[in-house]
Amino acid sequence: MEKYEEKELYLSAEPMKVNLGPSHPAMHGTVRIVVGLEGEVIKHSDVQVGFLHRGFEKECEASTWNQVIPYTDRLNYASPLLNEIGYVLAVEKLLGVDVTRRAKVLRVILGELSRIMDHLVCNAAMCMELGAFTPFLYLVKTRDYIYLLLEKITGQRVMHSYMRIGGLKYDVTEGFEEEVRALFPKVMQCVVDVEALLVKNRIFIDRTVNVGCVTAEQALGHGWTGPCLRSTGVDYDVRKAEPYLVYGDLSFDVPVGTNGDNYDRFQCRFAELRQSIRIVEQALAMLEPGPVMLDLPDMGLPPKDEVYTSIEGTIRHFMIVMKGGVVPAGEVYMATETANGELGYYIVSTGGGGPHKCRVRPPCFANMSAMSQMIDGGFLADVIPTFGSINMIGGECDR
């Protein structure tokens, strides 16, 4: 066997620069992290985002009010309906209209199902980054059951485009309640299985507890929201603090962590998932028959039989498609709770057919801005799980 000199085996303490990403198998999503290493310890880091920038705001400014809805799907593609709900609520706030009770309840149900999907896939990715591939498969398989249901209702598997300004595209299919109720045992079984595999697992605990810690003060200053903020112990949920839709009538808890480390973020997501199921069960009991779309002559498309048989219907359809509806001039900020945190739409209207400005306040952009502080001083191997626990979604972060 070849002999090595002592000094050859010595791990150099001189700083070394290592590039992670943007196209690196370990980095899901396109993000680049340049780390300065001393041995295995990160001394300084620079997080670079923007590789998935598609000019969302520029496209919105050139679109009509209704055309923006499909773009919002592509923000957080793990839970598209929640982004749509945020946008339509912002425009409805600007219009000053209140949608029907059934539409509100359905928005809550579908939104919470999306939240469950998002939490499932985020925790799945985090497990996988620690080498736990079995939980990943369990969780992603479970997410697919929800995808199947949403596909049946909305007609699309991932990019639903189901919300409309003033309500929903159309009512849900028959037997919807039973199908949603049939999901819960499957989801809960999967969560219980995954928790049995991980929560008391020595390797999992060693790799996640006290890794990527953030204090509540740091988190607030960085504008953190959602499960990441709650894992630091701050009890803030937009659904509780400023209830929208029918969240005020529902009873649910806001789970919080204590440490703000990767383990707490993982646990917070599963705890929230259970609360989401609670919310959906209550909302299903509130569901009553009724219309799902308001009659907004300046914004909502008329029914098809009217378009094809009457001149008024044709003109109305034409005007909304070509000119883009009428929204009074003004500005509005609407915050909603998505799976990653507070998604805010700041919309400025000048009275034209489309937004003058359609700003998205992306929750994971704020969350990612603290990434550098979280990984400095830690091990290189912990970068990837920490990154996974933040749940950075490129579509939303880079827009």
Added chain:
Amino acid sequence: MSKKVVRGIRKGFKDEVLSDHAEHGDFTVVVKPGKLADIVRYLHDDEEMCFEHFCDLTAVDWPDREERFEVVIHLHSIRHGHRIRIKTSVGADDPTVPSISGIYGGANWFEREAFDMYGVRFEGHPDLRRILLWEEFEGHPLRKDYPKQKRQCPIPLREQPPAQPEPFPERP
């Protein structure tokens, strides 16, 4: 609730406030750019205000106005449960506003984004460089005079489709 905040700003910074309104329930204060950082510092530190949560920072382009760029800051207080929107306008010749990244760490990236998209500079920002676009990008794409269809490619586009590989020769 937020009325108290508007009153507080009006009291402490009488000469700075230009106007205020509460459209759709969002309380807004329009201020002069000069003492923006002081106002935000006051909102962050004062016990009554206690805006500990940074929410959003962005800009809006109004090409017809004399003071073209409007910087919009949203702040939120979790303890008191109130929100405030602060707006300030700067001209196109020298679009510079004081940075608030020293007060809220999260403003760092949002200010970089506003600089990237609109070319508004933030005085006192520790590391003001582009964030979503690449360093060599020319112009600021969210300005209204930047054409939507304009292309800038870091890698030159191919003039012709790539040559297809020769098909495998037929077996004899």
